[in-house]
Amino acid sequence: MATKKSRQLRQPPSASTTKAPIPEMEYLIIGNSAGGIAAAEAIRELDKNGKLAMVSEEPYFAYSRPLISEYLAGERSLDSMLLRPADFYQRNKIEALLGTKVARVDFGPKLVELEDGRSLAWRKLLLATGGTPIVPKLKGSHREGVFTFTTLEDADKIGQAANRGRTLVIIGGGLTGISLAQALVHRGVTVVMVELMDRVLATALDTEASRLVEQALRREQIELILGHTAKEIVGRPEDDRRVGGVILQDGRTIPCDGVVFAIGVAPRTELVAGSAVTLNRGIVVSRRMITSRRDVYACGDAAEAYDFVHKTNRLIPVWPNAVAGGRVAGFNMAGRRVSYEGNTGMHSLNCFGLSTVAAGLVDSKDDPTCEVLADSSAGNGTYRKIVLKNNRIVGMVFVGDIERSGIVFGLMKDRVNVRRYKEALLSPDFGLGTLPDDLRRKRLSLANSQRGDASGNGR
Numbered sequence: 001m002a003t004k005k006s007r008q009l010r011q012p013p014s015a016s017t018t019k020a021p022i023p024e025m026e027y028l029i030i031g032n033s034a035g036g037i038a039a040a041e042a043i044r045e046l047d048k049n050g051k052l053a054m055v056s057e058e059p060y061f062a063y064s065r066p067l068i069s070e071y072l073a074g075e076r077s078l079d080s081m082l083l084r085p086a087d088f089y090q091r092n093k094i095e096a097l098l099g100t101k102v103a104r105v106d107f108g109p110k111l112v113e114l115e116d117g118r119s120l121a122w123r124k125l126l127l128a129t130g131g132t133p134i135v136p137k138l139k140g141s142h143r144e145g146v147f148t149f150t151t152l153e154d155a156d157k158i159g160q161a162a163n164r165g166r167t168l169v170i171i172g173g174g175l176t177g178i179s180l181a182q183a184l185v186h187r188g189v190t191v192v193m194v195e196l197m198d199r200v201l202a203t204a205l206d207t208e209a210s211r212l213v214e215q216a217l218r219r220e221q222i223e224l225i226l227g228h229t230a231k232e233i234v235g236r237p238e239d240d241r242r243v244g245g246v247i248l249q250d251g252r253t254i255p256c257d258g259v260v261f262a263i264g265v266a267p268r269t270e271l272v273a274g275s276a277v278t279l280n281r282g283i284v285v286s287r288r289m290i291t292s293r294r295d296v297y298a299c300g301d302a303a304e305a306y307d308f309v310h311k312t313n314r315l316i317p318v319w320p321n322a323v324a325g326g327r328v329a330g331f332n333m334a335g336r337r338v339s340y341e342g343n344t345g346m347h348s349l350n351c352f353g354l355s356t357v358a359a360g361l362v363d364s365k366d367d368p369t370c371e372v373l374a375d376s377s378a379g380n381g382t383y384r385k386i387v388l389k390n391n392r393i394v395g396m397v398f399v400g401d402i403e404r405s406g407i408v409f410g411l412m413k414d415r416v417n418v419r420r421y422k423e424a425l426l427s428p429d430f431g432l433g434t435l436p437d438d439l440r441r442k443r444l445s446l447a448n449s450q451r452g453d454a455s456g457n458g459r
């Protein structure tokens with residue numbers, strides 16, 4: 001059902017997809033998602049006419065990746081997932097080469113080779129190539145009915161398998177696995193979630209918050225198998241090519257009709273492998289999002305951006321980081337010197353009505369220099385926790401009532417010393433009014449200046 005509709009989002013055939021030679025691009029962006037779009041817009045703010053092309057393997061106009069679970073659930077139309085109107089590329093004089101994979105980048109002569117045989121020359125290049133889903137090498141993972149869940153196409157494929165009454169096993173109890181579980185429950189699918197750690201969202205939340213999310217999942221009849229992982233995917237007795245079950249490492253078999261791997265993404269760096277562009281876990285960039293190679297920039301899930309909590313560059317695979325990093329990259333590509341102020345791992349999720357927001361150091365038990373303020377006394381599934389170091393917020397977890405999480409995140413991001421009012425941070429009444437006058441005025445003017453900023457969360 002969704003397959004037919006998603007074709008409507010694809011770029012119609014145009015002159016840009018013919019075999020004619022393509023002139024040199026002033027700016028070339030690989031990737032047409034959060035990072036790529038933010039960079040293109042920043043470039044156009046400074047340079048209205050410089051030749052700009054975006055290449056993306058996915059055949060669609062840019063869409064919100066975080067919304068693919070709502071799309072799969074049938075709660076979202078494709079139109080409402082578009083990041084920008086369909087005429088965005090034309091209006092901004094962007095050559096959009098969609099459904100086109102870059103096969104190779106030549107950093108010396110500044111060329112890219114497209115998989116269809118064409119070449120493009122560039123002066124400034126942005127790698128906004130995102131992440132690729134991790135699929136463990138498991139016996140039987142070639143079988144029909146094994147999926148990942150990171151693209152619109154994945155959602156379409158799972159949608160075809162997700163019929164009422166079927167059972168799907170999700171491997172991974174992280175944010176992607178949980179958002180997928182919600183979509184499947186909506187479609188009447190029986191969901192079994194297998195998580196290697198002893199709790200869901202183990203890297204995003206602390207133990208208390210994980211337990212609240214687990215309760216919400218179990219209330220929806222989702223079976224949670226914690227502390228286990230899959231060993232093999234077996235076929236059906238009547239058709240060995242199709243998934244019939246998952247064997248766990250303890251030998252148990254879970255009969256099912258499909259398996260989805262949702263165990264994370266790895267930065268997509270194959271285009272720079274073996275090149276002069278320095279690679280760590282992701283592409284290494286400066287605060288201006290420039291790689292070790294002049295005129296080559298990177299952002300988003302593919303790059304290691306500055307984390308203001310950990311005070312170092314690391315992978316921060318979240319939407320706002322891709323948008324903000326892409327914007328900085330775009331400005332620098334077009335000639336304005338801008339430094340990225342940094343970000344940190346931040347997660348927000350609404351799990352069957354239970355809202356959670358967490359950022360920074362959520363579990364600080366190994367760090368004796370941290371001070372923890374926590375409150376779960378309301379007893380109605382509401383939980384708030386703030387982690388401080390030297391009177392500055394370095395981590396936060398909000399479950400249930402998340403209304404004040406934005407203000408707390410702002411204080412954390414700006415490294416504000418909260419010594420004078422830290423006890424008030426957990427109060428349900430905490431708000432801008434609680435802050436001392438000078439700080440309140442500063443934060444209000446900051447909020448006004450940021451209004452209209454493109455750095456959304458993809459929703």
Ligand SMILES: Cc1cc2nc3c(=O)[nH]c(=O)nc-3n(C[C@H](O)[C@H](O)[C@H](O)COP(=O)(O)OP(=O)(O)OC[C@H]3O[C@@H](n4cnc5c(N)ncnc54)[C@H](O)[C@@H]3O)c2cc1C
Nearest residue numbers: 031033034035056057065066102130300301317318319322
């Ligand atoms: C199901 C799901 C839910 C999520 N929910 C949230 C959320 O609630 N909040 C949040 O903050 N984040 C969320 N994220 C993470 C967020 O979507 C990513 O951090 C964000 O999309 C990263 O943007 P990006 O521009 O770096 O790369 P991507 O969005 O990954 O886009 C990269 C693009 O580059 C293309 N590409 C790569 N290599 C090539 C090549 N060689 N040639 C041509 N094209 C290429 C890819 O096909 C892709 O289209 C979610 C992710 C998923 C999968």
